[in-house]
Amino acid sequence: MAAQQAFSCKVVCTQPRRAATTTVAARIADEHGSPIGHHVGYAVRFDKKHTASTNVLFATEGHLLQKQVPHPKWANTAATNRFAGIDILFLDECHEDSKELEVLLFLAREVG
Numbered sequence: 001m002a003a004q005q006a007f008s009c010k011v012v013c014t015q016p017r018r019a020a021t022t023t024v025a026a027r028i029a030d031e032h033g034s035p036i037g038h039h040v041g042y043a044v045r046f047d048k049k050h051t052a053s054t055n056v057l058f059a060t061e062g063h064l065l066q067k068q069v070p071h072p073k074w075a076n077t078a079a080t081n082r083f084a085g086i087d088i089l090f091l092d093e094c095h096e097d098s099k100e101l102e103v104l105l106f107l108a109r110e111v112g
Contacts, residue, residue: 011056013090014064016098018044025049025058061091061100068107082111 015021025042032039041050043059050057068082083089091104 009055009087010085011088011090012064012086013056013058013092014061014101014104015058016061016093016096016101018060020093021058021060022047025056028056028058061098061104065100065104065107068104082107 013024015024021042021044025040026036029036029038029040034040036042037049037051037054039054040056041054041058042048043050043057043063045060045063089108091101091108094101094105
C-alpha cells in the first residue's frame, strides 16, 4: 500500500460581513467533523479562531486588508510579501461592492 503524503495548503476565503464569516466557518468545520479553529477557522475584528495549522480560513474583507496593508512605520514593505503564506485566495461575494473589496482586488492583481 502506498504511503499517503501530507498535503498542506492555506486557503483564505473572504466574506463581507462578520456574521457570514463565522457562520460559514462553523458550518464547514462541522461538515468536516473537526472543531472550529483546527482545520477550518475564522478571523474577524476582535475575534479569531484559528491556529498555525488551520488549512481553511474565513475572514472579513476588512480583517484581511488590515493584514495586507503595511503600517506607515513599515511602509517600504515589498508588494511581493503581500498574501505570503496564502496558497489560494477566494474573494467571495464580489457583487457586494465595498471599498475594502476594491483594494483587495487591486492588491491581488498587483501580486498576481
